[in-house]
Amino acid sequence: MNRLQDxxxxxxxxxxxxxxxxxxxxxxRVIVENRIHSLQRDYPIESVKSLVKDIExxxxxxxELALFDVLSTNHTSFxxxxxxxDLIVNDILKPARRRSKGLRIWxxxxxxxxxxxxxxxxxxxxxxxxxxxxxxxxxxxxxxGALAAARxxxxxxxxxxxxxxxxxxTFFQEVDHRGSKGYQIAPRLRDIVSFNMLNLLDPxxxxxxxxxxxxxxxxxxxDTPTRKALAQRFLKLLRPGGLFFVGTSESLNGYALDxxxxxxxxxxxxxxxx
Numbered sequence: 001m002n003r004l005q006d007x008x009x010x011x012x013x014x015x016x017x018x019x020x021x022x023x024x025x026x027x028x029r030v031i032v033e034n035r036i037h038s039l040q041r042d043y044p045i046e047s048v049k050s051l052v053k054d055i056e057x058x059x060x061x062x063x064e065l066a067l068f069d070v071l072s073t074n075h076t077s078f079x080x081x082x083x084x085x086d087l088i089v090n091d092i093l094k095p096a097r098r099r100s101k102g103l104r105i106w107x108x109x110x111x112x113x114x115x116x117x118x119x120x121x122x123x124x125x126x127x128x129x130x131x132x133x134x135x136x137x138x139x140x141x142x143x144x145g146a147l148a149a150a151r152x153x154x155x156x157x158x159x160x161x162x163x164x165x166x167x168x169x170t171f172f173q174e175v176d177h178r179g180s181k182g183y184q185i186a187p188r189l190r191d192i193v194s195f196n197m198l199n200l201l202d203p204x205x206x207x208x209x210x211x212x213x214x215x216x217x218x219x220x221x222x223d224t225p226t227r228k229a230l231a232q233r234f235l236k237l238l239r240p241g242g243l244f245f246v247g248t249s250e251s252l253n254g255y256a257l258d259x260x261x262x263x264x265x266x267x268x269x270x271x272x273x274x
Contacts, residue, residue: 113150208237240271
């Protein structure tokens with residue numbers, strides 16, 4: 001199979017939306033075609049129709065996860081949209097120093113781990129001993145490749161460009177990464193982060209409540225009804241007074257949600273943190 005046939009993109013788009021909530025339009029045809037072609041290096045794919053049929057029959061679980069990996073985008077970086085982190089520090093972390101109760105933070109769509117590890121750095125800096133306080137960060141994604149990279153916690157010089165030299169010395173260790181200089185997250189940062197696979201459209205095993213939930217630059221791949229439904233589910237698990245973040249190119253406007261917008265992409269659930 002070298003090229004998508006008539007109807008293939010519609011079939012794949014319907015399947016991806018039904019299975020993962022992804023929105024794939026005609027403008028992405030060339031990208032999808034190239035990524036499906038790359039899958040053929042590792043999997044025998046006769047056609048898009050047979051690919052979808054095998055996955056729906058439950059006969060190709062590994063291929064199903066590989067397909068999600070190539071159709072989704074896993075771009076991330078440390079301290080991305082740093083004004084959001086400033087808000088978390090001032091509204092959540094600093095007040096938490098007066099309480100012994102541990103914080104619960106969820107990074108949904110964590111990709112390669114830069115977001116949860118950024119949060120872990122801040123917890124170490126502000127709370128000093130988050131593991132002893134039982135502060136915890138849950139990090140979830142559906143991409144097996146991204147989760148494997150996140151658990152390893154090794155990054156290139158380009159990937160850590162948002163980390164200050166002082167933080168690099170304190171929270172990373174220089175390692176060889178495929179023949180070049182790399183940086184691995186310190187064990188104490190990894191100790192408070194739990195990485196788990198989760199399809200956001202499936203039932204969620206976690207019950208909350210969370211002090212902070214981040215789902216940034218993830219819901220842009222979903223249609224409007226799916227985004228609204230997900231936002232409602234996230235807010236149900238958020239503690240009163242807790243913070244919910246989406247990407248700065250995203251918005252909850254028009255969803256009639258009971259939240260207070262603090263800045264672009266940042267919202268507070270009414271009430272006070274107990």
